[in-house]
Amino acid sequence: AMHSFAIGGSHPSSTELMAVRDAGKLSASPPRLASSTRPRPSRRASLPRASSSATTDSRGRSGTRGSTPSSSQGLPRDSTRLMPTTHRPSNLKVGGPGGAAPIKKRCPDFFAAPAPKTRAALRRALSAQTKEGRASRRMKYLDERPDRPRFEGQSLLEQEAVGPDTAKDYSQRVNEVKGFALEKSFPLGNPAEKDATLVAFANMIFANGDDVSEATKYMAAFMDANPDCYQMGSKALPRTRRTLQGHNKLAPGMTIAWELVALMALTMCTVCAAGVRSALAALAMFVTYCRPGETLKLLQEDLVEPRAAKGHYAVNLHPLTRFEMSKVSLSDETIMLDSQEVPWLGEMLVALKTHQPDQKLFNMQYDQLKKDWDQALKAVGLARNWAVLYQLRHAGPSHDMLRRFRSREEAKARGRWASDSSMRRYEAHARVAQEFDKLPDKVKTEAIQATKRLKSAIMKGLRNLDAFRHQGQRRDNRAQDGLP
Incomplete structure (x- = not known):
């Protein structure tokens, strides 16, 4: 045979x-x-x-x-x-x-072997010492990679300009715009017609109470799917850009006061199952000015302990050894955990370690973090859209500059913003007090008290988490021994 x-x-x-x-x-x-x-x-x-x-x-x-x-x-x-x-x-x-x-x-x-799941793993798989080796690996990748164009005729490298999660989000947003145009009978032919349709869509977003950042994401997704808009450079979609400016003037991007951040972290510790992970992740975003995705991608080995007795813990973002890069293509970005509001954050993060350097530090997905955040908002008595996780990246520099903990240049370097305009867009220390005053009186009182109770709540949550780990380990050991 x-x-x-x-x-x-x-x-x-x-x-x-x-x-x-x-x-x-x-x-x-x-x-x-x-x-x-x-x-x-x-x-x-x-x-x-x-x-x-x-x-x-x-x-x-x-x-x-x-x-x-x-x-x-x-x-x-x-x-x-x-x-x-x-x-x-x-x-x-x-x-x-x-x-x-x-x-x-x-x-x-x-x-x-299974296909790489992350951009860093893909870079590692495509790397080689010689040109011939790189060419061989790239040709194999071109043959095996599924084609997922976001518009007809889009090349592979154009598809790879954004990550897979962003590409999926862009596709959903573009479909929403197309559905809106179909329902309202708006044409999407030449650039002027596309611009007029986006203006109407942006006005609808404003009327629905969404933040200006949402309108900006729709515009970015639409431009990604319409290459003819890129040919005009900064002159593309002029009416839409003007519309976003008006949205920002009438409803500037909100920031979160430190007291509310503390209340949210405290609430997650008390009302969410194993919510101490979510609370520490939120505090890490506030202290480091990191994006939610960057925070949740941290491995246990990325938390660096201080060498001196009075030194500070630090986190190493996007290690070059793992072929990781930030949104602006930078690697090995070190951020000190030297916040004056939560100087104990590094010690608490160490308690999350399980002696597995290659495992995630927070060991949770974004969906779970967002679920805990929304649950805490509801428990506090605020609407679901009152604050989002990404605003913690705004709140950190705003608070540090309001309290004069850092200068503008120090906050800019810590947030890894390349230009002053980007820094001004994220930092809004002048509005911190205004946003806090908008809170109900009961919430403001609880938020002020939360800053004093937060550390003890975090320590209690870590003790419960440690006990849960030991209980699970004992259960696994008994199962291996054939015991009930």
């Missing part, structure tokens, strides 16, 4: 393969056929050499599709490992009479 497969005959059935396997070795072997294919990689040198006409396997590599054993060796007992994955029975096992693990466990190198 294997011989007929090697020379291009019909594929052997599972019954034939089992019969060949039980026979052990063939009494005689057919002569080898000349092969014109390149040799197999060295990591598979232990497999019997194949000889047949060149084909392409399920992993897209040139090679042979059969195996002909030499007369001295005969057919190996696990010869079915040479079958293409498309013809191998899924439940076929090899080995002795007692049975063995499936082929996938016995021969893991036969199966293709």
Whole structure:
């Protein structure tokens, strides 16, 4: 059966393969056929050499599709490992009479490695020392990568200009704009018509009570899907840009006072299951001026302990060793945890470590963090859209400059803003008091008290989390020992 497969005959059935396997070795072997294919990689040198006409396997590599054993060796007992994955029975096992693990466990190198899940992993997979090596890896990536254009004719590198999560968000926003245009019978032909449609959509966003940042995201998504807008550069969508300026003047982006941040963290510790993780993540965003995604991507090894007795803890963002880069293509950005409001933050973050440097520090997804944040808003008595997590990046520099903890230049460097205009857009220390005064009197009183109770609540939450860990470990140990 294997011989007929090697020379291009019909594929052997599972019954034939089992019969060949039980026979052990063939009494005689057919002569080898000349092969014109390149040799197999060295990591598979232990497999019997194949000889047949060149084909392409399920992993897209040139090679042979059969195996002909030499007369001295005969057919190996696990010869079915040479079958293409498309013809191998899924439940076929090899080995002795007692049975063995499936082929996938016995021969893991036969199966293709999973695709990289992060941008950093993709950079690592595409890197090589030589130009030829990089070209080979890039060509393989081009062949295997699924095409997901956001508009007709979009090239691969244009698709890779934004991350996968951003691309998904952009597609949803563009579909909303198109649905709005279809419902209102607005044309989307030339740039002027697109501009007029976006102006109407931006006015609807303002009427719905959304922040100006939401309108800005819709504009960015629409421009990404319409390359003809890019040809005009800064003159693209002039009416839409003017509309966003008016939105910002009537309803400037809100910031959050430190007292409300403390109340939110305290509430998450008390009303959310294992909410101490969410509380510490929110405090880390406030102290470091980090985005939510940057904070949740931190690994345990990224929290650097102080070397001096009176030194400060620090976090290392986007380590170059993991091929990570920030939004502005920077790596190894160190931020000290030297906040005067929560000087104990570094010590509390250390308690989240589990002696696994390559694991996430906060060990949670954004959806869970947002769920805890919304639950805390509801428990405090505020509307769901009163404050969002991203505003913590605004609140940190605004508070530090209001209290004169940092200068404008220090806050700009800490927030990693490249220009003064970007800094002014995020920092709004003059509005901190105004936003706090808008809170109900009961919430303001609780927020002021929360700044004094926060540390003890965090410590209590960490003790409960530690007890939960030990309970889970004991449960796992008893399960391994076969105990109830």
